[in-house]
Amino acid sequence: MIKDSNSSATMRHAQQSTIPLGAYLFNRVQQLGIRSVFGVPGDYNLALLDFIEPSGLDWVGNCNELNAAYAADGYARIHGLSVVITTFGVGELSAINGIAGAYAERAPVIHIVGTPSRSLQSSRALVHHTFIDGEYKRFAAMYAHVTAAQVNLTDAETAPDQIDWVIAQAMIHQRPVYLQIPEDMANVAVAATNLGLGPITGPSLGTLPINPEHVATILDRMYSAKQPVILVDGESRNIGALAEMDQLIRATGWLTWTSAFGKGLVDEELPNVHGVYLADYGDDSCATYFKTADLVLFFGPHLSNINTHIFTAIPDETVTIAFSPNQVQIDGHVLRDTSPRRILAEIVKLVDMPRLAQVTGPRVVPLPDPNPVASDMLCQALFYPFMNRMFRRGDIILTETGTAAEGGKVFKLPSGCRFFTAVTWLSIGYMLPAALGVTLAQRDSASHQQGHNREPHRTFLFIGDGSFQMTAQEMSTMIKKNLNVVIIIINNNGYTIERVIHGRNASYNNISQWNHRHALGLFGLSDDDAAHRYFAARTWGELRTALDSQPMQRENAGVTVIEAFMGQEDCTGELKKLLLEQVSKEDKTSL
Amino acid sequence: MIKDSNSSATMRHAQQSTIPLGAYLFNRVQQLGIRSVFGVPGDYNLALLDFIEPSGLDWVGNCNELNAAYAADGYARIHGLSVVITTFGVGELSAINGIAGAYAERAPVIHIVGTPSRSLQSSRALVHHTFIDGEYKRFAAMYAHVTAAQVNLTDAETAPDQIDWVIAQAMIHQRPVYLQIPEDMANVAVAATNLGLGPITGPSLGTLPINPEHVATILDRMYSAKQPVILVDGESRNIGALAEMDQLIRATGWLTWTSAFGKGLVDEELPNVHGVYLADYGDDSCATYFKTADLVLFFGPHLSNINTHIFTAIPDETVTIAFSPNQVQIDGHVLRDTSPRRILAEIVKLVDMPRLAQVTGPRVVPLPDPNPVASDMLCQALFYPFMNRMFRRGDIILTETGTAAEGGKVFKLPSGCRFFTAVTWLSIGYMLPAALGVTLAQRDSASHQQGHNREPHRTFLFIGDGSFQMTAQEMSTMIKKNLNVVIIIINNNGYTIERVIHGRNASYNNISQWNHRHALGLFGLSDDDAAHRYFAARTWGELRTALDSQPMQRENAGVTVIEAFMGQEDCTGELKKLLLEQVSKEDKTSL
Structure with missing residues (x-):
């Protein structure tokens, strides 16, 4: 390529400073605002890792890459x-199920992969972490299925803009993106x-024109x-208008339900907020009112x-106005190329409260406060x-799948x-490293916002x-980081979630003891x-002892385990x- | 489709019995000859799992899918x-790095995936373990990169032949294959x-014509x-002629080396068998002789x-005759469409021993038998x-990577x-579940061949x-199956393999304690x-105590752990x- 010393790029370079890509x-x-970076070192990403701590970031260092992706x-x-960082081939493929889950349930993770140097790749060298056939593009092709955008940095001139672009894609699509960086x-x-x-x-996301109509x-x-309701689902998180939604719920007083995915995105202390909407309550007044x-x-x-x-639990389309991250649907009619966030903001600004129906409907039933006999089994x-x-x-x-x-x-x-449960990807084992990730994010945010009282919150997992066995080792990262996490292991002797679906007594639903x-x-x-910091509880008395113990007190930082034993088929x-x-069915078969 | 009652398929059906696909x-x-089946249950594969034990197979039940793939x-x-069995989406993607490793280093694994029912798939239902976009083909597309053949069973008529075909592909290509089975x-x-x-x-593999020339x-x-040598590499395992190779090595007496991958495929007690060939021995007589x-x-x-x-360590092409699973290369000239296995058998049969050179060369040096001072550190x-x-x-x-x-x-x-070490895929964490897999295979084979003395062998891992943390939980499957495995954990305070490459003192090469x-x-x-069954050894004396202990005796079945502490930079x-x-480099920088 001919270099033109008068090109704008060259002139721009002449006027500015440079910085290593990492x-x-x-x-x-x-x-x-990111403070913690997840991942596992590998030879193709080590040079990159050198830049993490000098940039004011904390390297978490996970036990394996799947756990790192879950945590991210x-x-x-x-x-x-x-951000999660892995190495080429082995690392990224170990992480891919975690990234797929982030894609399915819309968590914007920047997955950075350290790859072999450009000279190794262009010479198709038969290096480790490949199939020694000179082909270096396979893993990116696999990742195209589970990420919203992919970039491979091979050019110093365009690299900064490419980095900015791919990070922006994660924010726009609210899904993971994939960034390959050759070692050199x-x-x-x-x-x-x-x-x-x-x-x-x-x-x-707020600049698209919105139509006043x-x-x-x-x-x-x-x-x-006359009988309006509000239903909060999990992709509300991705709209970027949780505050506006909250204002509407408070101001209207309309009865509000959530999905399991939406739980934790609205204030459940409000008098008009019910819990998770379950259509098959049968004769329940909530379901009737909602329907x-x-x-x-x-x-x-x-x-x-x-x-x-x-x-x-899907509401009737003909009476529904649905706000998604990039569209609004009114009675089945889709409005695209507009900003749902801004529409929502306008509604909050313009709504004339006295014109709204004063609703009466089923009252929120307080959660029972059970007081079981101490010697009874859980x-x-x-x-x-x-x-x-x-x-x-x-x-x-x-709450983990199950x-x-x-x-x-x-x-x-x-x-x-905040509340997290799996609703679509349902990869068991996800929730333990995810607990690490959410707790670190909350701590990073707290230490960012205020110096005092840095450990006020706890995480309950x-x-x-069965799920615990999948990713148990990531507890060690929680311990290393001295996080406030209470892990409640429900020991019901295997995969009860599978038993209830099929093979109630099948040995394949057993696990190692x-x-x-x-x-x-x-x-x-x-x-x-x-x-x-470990408590075994078979009875309510033992559980109470655990909950009253010193490690369970708010001020006591660290990881605590409560093992709650329950029946194999209790659900x-x-x-x-x-x-x-x-x-x-079994009864019929045996007749 | 019009059904023709006279079609050969129909007539064939009329004459034969049927059996459930599972x-x-x-x-x-x-x-x-397979006796143990690896995997993790998931709702889309449960109906399939019902058929495992009635077929005389043992369901291993791994802690997670990556470990299951490694073990397989x-x-x-x-x-x-x-065989390894996972569920759709979450299970198979967790396993994919393990399957990729089997592809890279040529282990024929049949990966069976239980998928959603045909009716769910054809209606593009928004079910869990998908990206709720109606697309069910993504994971198979990803697997096409890491498997030699792929089949999706959707038709009862052709299913048996398709199963046979895909299993045959694993045997032919000596690489993993992918078999999707909808739940229904x-x-x-x-x-x-x-x-x-x-x-x-x-x-x-033995029917292709071979050219007598x-x-x-x-x-x-x-x-x-005049100065011939033999070099045994790992894909010898895939040729299917280990016996013929062994005969040649014994009969010729020619000096023989292996690669790390080939180690354990030849009898190292033979007087002409050296160990791993290292070209950079420098002035060593072996390297000179080989070159x-x-x-x-x-x-x-x-x-x-x-x-x-x-x-x-690649021998000079112009003096090399190389036998691969599906080709022979003579002095750089490739012979395809022939049977390397049969050519090898013919050579063993026809070779006129007296006409071969009686070689003299560097003698095999016995391994030193160190007797270090008991109080010295390892x-x-x-x-x-x-x-x-x-x-x-x-x-x-x-021996795990590192x-x-x-x-x-x-x-x-x-x-x-037998000996196993990673040579190409190098996914750390692989070796522990692999130890489970090889030990089970050996035990299955022993119990198949002879009733007496069923536990004579041990596995040393x-x-x-650092690697241990990746997949440690699979120890529980070894314990569940009461396998004879000695796990030697080399505790050198983190990823020494990464430290020697880059970031010798970098904190990202530390691990959780x-x-x-x-x-x-x-x-x-x-x-x-x-x-x-646990031994900590910092000194040679402590190590000796561990090795002399009762659990380390041959007859004592079970898993034993020896933790050997060594220096962070000792290698x-x-x-x-x-x-x-x-x-x-550091010294130069600091000058």
Whole structure:
């Protein structure tokens, strides 16, 4: 290529300073408020890792790449963006299921992959972490299925803009993106100009024109509604208008439900906020009220079978106004190329409150406060209401796929709590590293905002013994980082979630027997600490002892394990229904 | 489609019995000598799992899918074929890095994926384990990059032949294959005919015509050679002619070396068998002899950078006859469409021994038998020779990527030992589940062949503390299956393999601190057993105590852990060279 010393690029270069690419990248990341970076070192990414700490970021260092991806997913759901770094081939493929989950449930993770140097790639060298056939493009091709955008940096001139672009894509699409950096690019000098232009915003989501008629239509529908309801689903998180949604829920007083995915995105202490909407309550007054509503304001629809209770909890399209991250749907008619966020903001600004219906409907039923006999064995039906008393404002609660996800739907969360449960990807084992990610994000945010009282919140993870085995080692990262996490292992002797679906007594639904009391010790606590922070509970009395213990007090930082033993077939809600169907089939077969 | 009652298919059906597809599949698997099936249950594969035990197979039940794939890879390297079963999306993507490794290093694994029912797929239902966009083909597209053949069973008529075909592809290509089975296919009736035709052989690898001239050429080259050598590489395993290779090595007496990948495929007790060939011995007589050879019989070339010591151990093409699974290369000229296995058999049959050169060359140097002072600290240089005395005929030895892989190259294996180390994929964490797989394969084979003395062999796994964290939980499956495995954890305080490459003192090469003495307890042993089967060794005296202990005796079944503490930068061979280069660079920088 002929170099023209008068080209604008050259002139621009002449006027500006340069910076190593690795420094540019992590400064960009730092500008976006990210403080913790997840991942595992590998020879193709080591040169890049040199730039993390000098950029003011903390390298978390996970036990393996799948766990790192899961943790980054969790971080993104709290902070809005996250970074995970792996090495070429082996590292990125170990992480790919975690990135796929972030794609499915919309967590914007920037996945950075350190790849072999440009000279190795262009000479098709038969290096490790390849199939020794000279082909270096396979893994990127695989990643194109699970990321919203892909970039391979091979050119110092364009690298800064490419980095900015791919990060912006994560923000725009609210899904993971994929960034390959050859080993020899980490130290090349690139223009530092963009760093001075402020943090990456991407094309702002708020600049698209909105049509005042759309706003007027929606307001009219709101004014004319006699029995309006609000349904909050999980993609509300991706719209970027949680504050506006909150204002509407407070100001209208309209009865509000959430999906499992939407739980934790609204203030459940409000008198008009019910919990998770379950269409098959049968004769329940809530379901009747919801089904006969003449307007449903539906925020962030996410219509997977699990999140909609096998499609039964989807509101009637003809009375629904649905706000998605990039479209609004009114009574089945889709409005594209507009800004749902701005429309929502306009509605909040313009709505004339006195013209809205004063609704009366089923009152929010307080969560029962069970007081079981101390010597009685634990059971799923009472366990979640019982545990609910531990939650305080600002805590984070996670329920892993399985009996915990079903049981935790009844939680009544204090204000400011966040809640996470799997609704579509349902990769068991996800929730433990995710707990690491959300807790770090919350701590990063707290230490960023205020110096005092840096450890006020706790994370509660409810996880079955089968799921726990998938990713248990990531506890050691929680311990290393001295995070406030209470891990409640529901020991029900195997994959109860699978038993209720099929093979109730099949041996393939058994798992290896673990002695969970040794987990804290193996994963890094001293023997003394480990003994004081592990509690086995078979009865309500034992559970109470655990909850009243010193390590469970708010001020006591660190990881605590409560092993709650429950019946192999003990479950609630949908799961119980499935189990009974199976038993009934067996009875018929045996007749 | 119009049904023709006179079609041959219909007539065939009329004459034969049927069998549920799941039963057909696992009977086919059983016919191939496989006894253990790896995997994790998930709702889309449960109906299929019902057929495993009735088919005479043992369901292993792994902790997670990546571990299951790694274990299946190990099983295939011993048995020649293996099966891993996962569920759609989440399960298969967790496993994909393991399957990629099997592809890279040629282990024929049949990966069976339970997928959503045909009706869900054809209606593009928004079910869990998808991206709720109705697209069900993504994961198969991803798997096409890492498997030799892919089949999706959607039709009962063709299913048996498709199953046979895809299994044959694994055997032909010696790489993993991918088999999708929709949930509702597991119980459909399919023709049982093929089951009566004997086990699947695929198109036999021995039927291709061989050209007598090729055999004559090779024999001539052998007769005229004055300084011939033999080099055994890892893809010898895939040729299917290990016996013929062994005969040649014994009969010729020619000096023989292996690559790291080929180690364990030849009998190292033979007087003419040296160990791993290292071209950069410098003035060593072996390297000189090898480099001046006028003929190299090269079995199973696998030319990755790591396996060839950065391409230095590749023999001169112009004097080399190389046997690969599907081609022979003579002095750079490739012969395709022939049977390397049969050519080799012909050579063994026809070779006229008296016409071969009686070689003299460097004698095989016995491994030193170190006797270090009991109070001295352990060191890498003496550790592997010291441990070598534990190996007995028929044991399996595995060295994980890192200092163990480098150190273990010096092992001198007793006859009948198998040896595994990573040479191309190098995914750390692989080796622990692989140890599970190879041990099960050996036990299955032993119990198949002879009733008496069923537990004569042991597996020795050498693994660093960083790699151990990746997949540690799979120890619990070893314990569940009561396997004879000695896990030697080399605790050198983090990723020494990365430190020697880059970032010698960088914090990103640190790992979380674990207390390994709790591993056996967490993963299933009683406290008493765990205490008796764990040994910490900082000194040679402590190591000796561990090796002399009762659990380390041959007859004592079960998992034992020896934690060997070594210096953070203690390493040998290539790694030491890399480390010294780095130190030298630092010295220059600091001047």
